[in-house]
Every structure is written in C-alpha cells, then in structure tokens.
Amino acid sequence: MNSDPEKAVVLLSGGLDSAATLAIARSEGFECHTLSFKYGQRHGCEIEAARKVAASLGAAEHRVVDIDLGAFGGSALTDPAIEVPKNTPDLDHPSEIPATYVPARNTIFLSYALAWAEVLGAFDIFIGVNSTDYSGYPDCRAEFITSFEKTANLAAAAAVEGKGSYHIRTPIMDMTKGQIVETGAKLGVDFSLTHSCYDPDRQGRSCGRCDSCRLRLKGFAEAGLEDPIEYVTHNG
Numbered sequence: 001m002n003s004d005p006e007k008a009v010v011l012l013s014g015g016l017d018s019a020a021t022l023a024i025a026r027s028e029g030f031e032c033h034t035l036s037f038k039y040g041q042r043h044g045c046e047i048e049a050a051r052k053v054a055a056s057l058g059a060a061e062h063r064v065v066d067i068d069l070g071a072f073g074g075s076a077l078t079d080p081a082i083e084v085p086k087n088t089p090d091l092d093h094p095s096e097i098p099a100t101y102v103p104a105r106n107t108i109f110l111s112y113a114l115a116w117a118e119v120l121g122a123f124d125i126f127i128g129v130n131s132t133d134y135s136g137y138p139d140c141r142a143e144f145i146t147s148f149e150k151t152a153n154l155a156a157a158a159a160v161e162g163k164g165s166y167h168i169r170t171p172i173m174d175m176t177k178g179q180i181v182e183t184g185a186k187l188g189v190d191f192s193l194t195h196s197c198y199d200p201d202r203q204g205r206s207c208g209r210c211d212s213c214r215l216r217l218k219g220f221a222e223a224g225l226e227d228p229i230e231y232v233t234h235n236g
Contacts, residue, residue, distance in 0.1 A: 005031040007122035008169070009113045012036050012062070014049030015196040016216060017128035017172060020184035022057050024171040025126045027187050033120060034059040035113055039105070040070025040078045045204050049195035056190050065112060075102040077198060084199040086209040097136050098211060100198055106139035110148050114166065118156050123164040125152075132176050145170055177215055178222025185225060192228035201232055208233040 008030035012018045025032050036050040047064060054062035073079040076099040085099055106129065113125045129140040138144065145168050152166040153159040159166055172180050184191065196216045197206035206213050208231035220227040 005029050006124065007031045007033060007060075007117075007120050008124040008126055009117045009120065009122055010034045010059070010126040011109055011113055011128065012050045012054060012059075013128070014046035014051075014053060014194060015128075015212070016184060016189070016191060016194050016219070017130055017180060018050075019053045019057070019128075019189045019191070019194050020180050020187070021126050021128035021172055022053065022059070023184055023187035023189050025124075025169070026057055030124060030126075031060045032057070032126075033116065033122070034062045035109075035116060036062070036064045037109060037112070038064060038066045039102070039108075040068045042077055042080065042084075042198070043200055043204075045195045045197070045200050049193060052193040053189075056193055057188070063116070067108065067112075069102055069105065069108070072103065076100050077102050084210050086199075086207070088211055088214075091211060091214055097138065100211065101137050104139070106137075106144070107148065110152075110168065114152050114156060117166070118158050121158075123158075124167050124169055126169045126171070128172055129170050130172050130175065130177075130180070132174060142170070142173060145173075176222060177219025181219045181223040181225060185223070194229070205230045205232050207231070 008025050010022045010025050010032045012022055012034040022032060034054040036047055038047060070078040076082040076084045082099055117125055131141055149168040196212045198210040198212050199207045206229055
C-alpha cells in the first residue's frame with residue numbers, strides 16, 4: 001500500500017495570505033511544491049520572502065519562474081509610471097478596481113501551477129485568494145476560481161484521460177484578515193519572514209500606507225497580535 005503523501009502545488013507570493021495557505025496545505029498532509037514568480041513587479045522583496053517562507057514551512061521544492069507582465073504594463077505593480085495608491089479612503093469597500101490590479105495575473109499564475117501539477121502528478125493547487133478583506137481584484141473571487149477549475153479539467157491531459165480531477169483549493173477565501181493571521185500563527189507561520197507591501201523603501205521596509213500594508217495591519221490588530229515586520233510609518 002502506497003502511504004506517500006499527496007502532492008500539491010502552492011502558489012506562494014511571500015505575503016501573509018499565501019504563507020497561511022501553505023501552512024494549511026501542509027497541515028492537511030500534502031507534500032507541498034511551492035511556486036513563485038518574478039513577473040516584472042516593482043521590487044524583489046517578496047521573492048526573497050517566498051524563499052524563506054517555503055524553507056521555514058518545509059516545502060518539498062520551491063521554484064521561481066520568470067515571466068514579464070511588465071511588458072504589458074497596466075498596473076502600478078509593473079509600471080513605475082503608475083503611482084501606488086496610498087491611504088485609500090474606501091479600503092474596506094472599494095468602489096472600483098484599484099491601480100494595483102495586475103491584468104490576468106492569477107489566470108496566468110494558475111496556468112503555470114496547473115502545468116507543474118500535471119508533471120508532478122498532483123491534482124491539488126492551493127492559492128491564497130480572499131474575498132472578505134481584499135482590494136477589489138476580480139481574479140480573487142470564488143466565481144473565477146470555479147471557472148478556472150472547470151477549465152483545468154477540460155484542458156489537462158491527466159484529467160481528460162481520467163487519471164484524476166483538478167481541485168483549486170482556496171482555504172482562506174472566506175476568512176477575515178484577522179482570521180488569516182490567527183490561523184497562520186496557530187500553524188507555525190513565522191510572519192517576520194513575510195512581505196506584503198506594494199511599495200517598500202530601499203531598505204525593504206514596508207510603507208504602512210498602501211492597501212496591502214493597511215489590510216495586513218488591520219489583520220494583526222483584529223487578531224490581537226503584533227506585526228513583526230518593520231514599517232516606515234503606521235498610518236492605517
């Protein structure tokens with residue numbers, strides 16, 4: 001009888017959401033293969049954070065793939081000419097998709113994850129999307145995940161040949177940021193290794209004013225815990 005753990009591909013950005021997602025996948029007994037991307041983002045802090053988080057949480061393998069979404073621009077995260085929004089007044093209820101949305105990013109990331117999963121013989125892909133405390137990105141919604149899962153099972157040879165069915169796992173989808181922090185802490189996430197800021201300074205310190213920083217700080221406050229990373233300022 002084969003008692004080897006099932007394999008899973010876990011998308012890992014280096015932020016608290018993906019770190020908590022990896023910890024959950026590990027707690028469910030999966031052998032986790034983590035995947036990060038250099039996609040033309042403004043800084044490399046999150047890539048280094050992802051490497052550290054993967055090692056800390058015992059990933060079986062961690063890969064960083066180079067793609068260039070900056071070639072198309074259209075986002076404050078990939079185009080230095082577009083300013084990263086700070087101190088957004090409607091953080092909890094965004095009225096429009098923010099400038100930090102990267103066109104088709106999660107569609108592309110999940111497609112790469114699907115390709116690797118098929119090679120690994122894995123049928124579970126974890127992604128740390130969240131629809132409760134989020135910045136209004138359309139590719140973080142449950143409707144999108146359901147649609148992609150259907151596409152995966154239509155597109156991949158392993159599914160078509162009946163070897164298994166692909167499942168896109170979103171364990172933090174309905175959690176608040178506070179619940180994500182609490183869950184990660186209980187499962188051993190070292191949040192000092194993570195990085196969430198869209199616009200860190202040259203020393204890698206988080207700005208404390210972008211949407212991602214403010215949502216992160218809100219989560220730690222709700223959880224009654226202190227965020228261990230360094231901020232330039234707390235304006236949250």
